[in-house]
Amino acid sequence: MEAGIVGLPNVGKSTLFNALTKAGALAANYPFATIEPNVGVVPIPDPRLEVIRSHIESQKVVPAMLRLVDIAGIVKGASEGAGLGNKFLSHIREVDAILQVVRCFSKAPGGEDITHVEGSVDPLRDIDIINTELVLADLETVSSSLDKAQRNAKSGDKEAIARFEALKKLKPVLDSGQTARTVKFDDPEQAKAVKSLGLITAKRVLYVMNVDEDDVNGTGPLCQKVREHAAKDGSEVVPVCAKIESELAELSEADKIEMLQSMGMEEPALNRLARAAYHLLGLQSYYTAGPKEIRAWTVPIGATAPQAAGVIHTDFEKGFIRAEIYSVADLEKYKTEKAIKEAGRMRIEGKDYVMEDADVCHFLFNV
Secondary structure, X not given: OEEEEEOOOOOOHHHHHHHHHHHHHHOOOOOOEEEEOOEEEXXXXXXXXXXXXXXXXXXXXXXXXXXXXXXXXXXXXXXXXXXXXXXXXXXXXXXXXXXXXXXXXXXXXXXXXXXXXXXXXXXXXXHHHHHHHHHHHHHHHHHHHHHHHHHHHOOOOHHHXXXXXXXXXXXXXXXXXXXXXXXXXOXXXXXXXXXXXXXXXXXXXXXXXXXXXXXXOOOOHXXXXXXXXXXXXXXXXXXXXXXXXXXXXXXXXXXXXXXXXXXXXXXXXXXXXXXXXXXXXXXXXXXXXXXXXXXXXXXEOOOEHHHHHHHHOHHHHHXXXXXXXXXXXXXXXXXXXXXXXXXXXXXXXXXOOEOOOOXXXXXXXXX
């Protein structure tokens, strides 16, 4: 799972990225990697992993991971070459979702002014600037593809026709300034064609409201505007004070708990952000557990047992026979897999089984 962090300059985007990746690096027993200067991999906080470990002895615990790409600050006119211009596009096209950081704080923590690139703090205007640049970039992609798609469609090829029809639907919508995700494609071939285009505005968006230290829950008027916009847009929001998260990322676990309690927070906001991104993409976790490793695996909601097995290894999906499955709640109640079996709660599921969140699985396969 990969998300791109975007935003205007001076909204706290890089501060947030650094806090996220530093928190990932300091998390006990969690693998962490900085792949490039602007790419990091952070764990999805998941208390169910600790529940499993409390009942099954294992050498290590591996959570699901979120790969973050810090995209260069986007400015007005970026689609036409302003700022870093189109350099950001290749990075954004590859991600699964977009985390758009929006400034909802007035001054810096020390009280000094942080100059806004547009001269004032207005989150809805900022959102509109970013969205406009992304729409214009997608419009260029669609417009430049139309002529070739039309020529290919004349061959009568089913996929070529679907691609041309999809592009025809998209162009007037993008021309009007709306995003590609507002267009619904009932034809699966057209939907597939759109996915292959890698359109930026077809991706789901999570608005990350960078808030003042005295508004950690994002209840102020600026945040309320963003919440209302997100509700209309079908997107999600998470309030985060990047300054607080940066400080928390530097602390030991004991000091972190003390600071959170002093601020009336149950957990770092970055935990909520990671889980919100997971939910935004329609993902869920299942687990494998044994003496060597307890691991969370990521699958789309609706995935079948063979598809889930294929996430571990493609051979597991090809040679899938059946799966032995129980829930984390079963483990918490009965304490051991032996007791779960004796209680009749260990299920034998076949190829048609649809995975449920928090399933713990043993796959049987034949290669």
